[in-house]
Amino acid sequence: MTNLETQLSKFAETDWLAAVSEMQENVHPVDRDALQIWFRFYPLDLRKYIADAEDQAVAMQGLAMQGDFDLANHITTSHNFLYGHRYWPTVKHTIEKLAAEYKDEDDRLLDIIKEVGILVAEKHKVERELVNAITAVGLATLAQVGLEAFSVANGEIAEPKGIMAKSPDAIVAERAKDDPQGIMGFLRSINKKFSVDFTACEYSGKFPVVNEQQMTHAAAQDRSQNWQEKDSRCWEGPIPVECTSASCGTCWIGVIGGKEKLSEVTRRERRAIEVFGYNQPEDEKPFLRLACQSYAHGNATIVIPPWNAVFGKKVRGNVEDIVLEPNTTSAAKLRETIASAMSGD
Ligand code: FES
Numbered sequence: 198m199t200n201l202e203t204q205l206s207k208f209a210e211t212d213w214l215a216a217v218s219e220m221q222e223n224v225h226p227v228d229r230d231a232l233q234i235w236f237r238f239y240p241l242d243l244r245k246y247i248a249d250a251e252d253q254a255v256a257m258q259g260l261a262m263q264g265d266f267d268l269a270n271h272i273t274t275s276h277n278f279l280y281g282h283r284y285w286p287t288v289k290h291t292i293e294k295l296a297a298e299y300k301d302e303d304d305r306l307l308d309i310i311k312e313v314g315i316l317v318a319e320k321h322k323v324e325r326e327l328v329n330a331i332t333a334v335g336l337a338t339l340a341q342v343g344l345e346a347f348s349v350a351n352g353e354i355a356e357p358k359g360i361m362a363k364s365p366d367a368i369v370a371e372r373a374k375d376d377p378q379g380i381m382g383f384l385r386s387i388n389k390k391f392s393v394d395f396t397a398c399e400y401s402g403k404f405p406v407v408n409e410q411q412m413t414h415a416a417a418q419d420r421s422q423n424w425q426e427k428d429s430r431c432w433e434g435p436i437p438v439e440c441t442s443a444s445c446g447t448c449w450i451g452v453i454g455g456k457e458k459l460s461e462v463t464r465r466e467r468r469a470i471e472v473f474g475y476n477q478p479e480d481e482k483p484f485l486r487l488a489c490q491s492y493a494h495g496n497a498t499i500v501i502p503p504w505n506a507v508f509g510k511k512v513r514g515n516v517e518d519i520v521l522e523p524n525t526t527s528a529a530k531l532r533e534t535i536a537s538a539m540s541g542d
Pocket residue numbers: 437438439440441442443444445446447448449487488489490
């Protein structure tokens with residue numbers, strides 16, 4: 198292990214999240230929620246829980262884990278929803294160089310992030326607020342996967358396309374807009390039409406949504422591709438889905454644009470945030486939602502994680518007693534596993 202890895206290994210998940218919170222003012226709004234979301238999609242505590250388990254397969258099964266949780270498989274793509282993703286080759290190279298040179302020092306996490314961020318910003322002649330988020334993600338990736346996997350990962354990225362090719366301010370403005378409703382749009386109420394932009398590690402696109410429509414219902418109408426080939430959890434449309442009743446936790450999404458235009462978080466969804474372990478600040482409109490509990494009142498931009506699990510009790514100690522509410526899933530086996538993951542047995 199290099200000195201840099203040793204130093205990074207001293208920081209717990211709470212240290213990373215504290216650093217991310219402290220950095221917020223120094224991150225451009227285009228990546229503020231995206232940075233928070235990335236750290237929820239790749240929780241260090243969960244990774245440690247699995248790594249420390251006697252039998253990792255059994256541990257993952259006990260968390261009702263589905264999909265591909267391993268960040269080592271997504272080193273280049275896990276952050277493709279950040280504006281700063283375009284600087285990834287430089288971030289990767291700068292971190293590798295620092296790992297080779299880092300002396301046995303006792304830097305604070307924020308100091309290390311700052312050191313890399315300064316070099317990346319200088320190289321691209323941009324403000325540091327545009328590179329701070331991707332720099333933090335890069336260092337957290339190194340801390341989780343180790344230098345060997347980090348270095349061999351293909352560092353090439355695709356040119357930003359569509360809205361992501363615009364300036365950071367233009368992206369923020371664009372995400373806040375709703376689709377035009379036409380000349381008579383002001384007369385429409387329930388049949389207003391909007392769009393949801395989505396990004397997953399390996400795919401992206403856009404689907405239409407009608408005013409007040411559940412996000413998973415709208416996504417299910419998108420049959421333009423074989424989504425299940427891309428992610429086995431995608432039974433209907435690009436958002437993974439199972440019960441549609443806040444019971445299975447398959448449909449978590451990160452919301453990087455338009456979170457204020459989604460329906461209120463219900464008591465049931467708040468409870469799910471704790472039970473499933475997707476901790477976040479108790480904002481009125483949080484950046485992580487269950488898509489099956491979110492109803493659109495405007496355009497939204499969402500991110501789909503490549504995995505889901507029930508780790509609120511075993512990893513976070515979030516909940517004492519769980520009463521599994523009735524749900525509609527037909528997957529009895531999955532329901533049993535979820536029940537046991539929730540109870541901690
Ligand atoms: S689909 Fe099961 S919680 Fe949303």
